[in-house]
Amino acid sequence: MNILDLSGRTAMVTGAAHGLGAAIADALHTHGAQVALLDHDAPANRDTAAHLGSRAVAITADLADLDRLDNACAEAVQQLGPVDILVNNAAMAPMRGLWDIDPTEWDAVFAVNVRAAFFLTRTIAAGMRARGFGRIVNIASLSGQQARPTGAHYGVSKAALIAMTRSFASELAPDGVTVNAVAPGMIETPMVHTIGTDKKAELTAQIPVGRIAAPAEIAGLVAYLASDAAGFITGATYDINGGVLMR
Numbered sequence: 001m002n003i004l005d006l007s008g009r010t011a012m013v014t015g016a017a018h019g020l021g022a023a024i025a026d027a028l029h030t031h032g033a034q035v036a037l038l039d040h041d042a043p044a045n046r047d048t049a050a051h052l053g054s055r056a057v058a059i060t061a062d063l064a065d066l067d068r069l070d071n072a073c074a075e076a077v078q079q080l081g082p083v084d085i086l087v088n089n090a091a092m093a094p095m096r097g098l099w100d101i102d103p104t105e106w107d108a109v110f111a112v113n114v115r116a117a118f119f120l121t122r123t124i125a126a127g128m129r130a131r132g133f134g135r136i137v138n139i140a141s142l143s144g145q146q147a148r149p150t151g152a153h154y155g156v157s158k159a160a161l162i163a164m165t166r167s168f169a170s171e172l173a174p175d176g177v178t179v180n181a182v183a184p185g186m187i188e189t190p191m192v193h194t195i196g197t198d199k200k201a202e203l204t205a206q207i208p209v210g211r212i213a214a215p216a217e218i219a220g221l222v223a224y225l226a227s228d229a230a231g232f233i234t235g236a237t238y239d240i241n242g243g244v245l246m247r
């Protein structure tokens with residue numbers, strides 16, 4: 001028996017055009033799920049979905065636009081059927097010092113990283129609850145657990161996502177719907193390329209395993225949490241950071 005078999009399941013992954021989201025969509029798809037890839041970068045999202053082949057559809061939506069999100073969910077359901085697995089992965093991560101963060105950017109980060117995850121989860125979880133099965137995985141960050149000198153709004157948004165994971169987990173636990181968070185350290189994705197080569201080398205030197213993660217190393221854990229095998233795990237936050245934070 002393959003405990004990671006996801007055939008017959010339908011997944012939705014936000015921010016799936018690039019980076020970790022694309023790797024998560026790939027992992028879920030490889031294990032047999034149908035996958036709706038949701039992203040605001042329409043051409044790249046279409047390419048990522050096409051690369052997966054059958055059982056994958058690209059849905060264009062800006063997560064900051066709540067009205068569009070409801071339509072995007074309806075589109076996913078219309079094309080693939082009810083969503084069993086939701087991965088809230090998309091995020092904005094502008095790395096700025098405290099005094100350089102203006103209210104517009106604060107709101108933009110929270111709209112994508114927290115507000116969209118809350119309302120998307122609520123919309124999708126209603127159906128999961130009614131059907132008595134669901135898997136929700138929120139991609140948090142080590143930055144939500146440990147302070148860094150820049151990106152306070154990003155760190156606070158990820159801490160909020162961890163708190164939100166527990167709220168949804170406790171309310172949905174009796175209904176067969178699990179809700180967990182994964183908190184990665186540095187991953188080799190386009191997001192990390194924005195920090196520059198010197199900073200990347202400096203941060204890599206602080207990681208006990210001596211390297212940054214490949215997206216597939218995080219995606220494997222997400223696939224496990226999405227599987228039937230993980231039915232007794234809920235409200236957890238998984239540290240996956242190469243040994244930076246051990247507890």
Ligand SMILES: NC(=O)c1ccc[n+]([C@@H]2O[C@H](COP(=O)([O-])OP(=O)(O)OC[C@H]3O[C@@H](n4cnc5c(N)ncnc54)[C@H](O)[C@@H]3O)[C@@H](O)[C@H]2O)c1
Nearest residue numbers: 015018019020040062063089090091141186187189190191
């Ligand atoms: N890369 C890292 O080192 C790292 C570390 C810890 C946590 N994370 C988390 O992993 C997740 C994925 O990060 P990544 O490194 O792959 O990022 P990325 O920037 O490489 O990819 C983010 C994806 O989200 C999409 N997206 C962004 N804003 C959107 C919006 N408003 N509407 C729809 N789609 C939107 C982008 O188009 C892109 O496809 C994020 O939650 C991030 O916080 C990343």
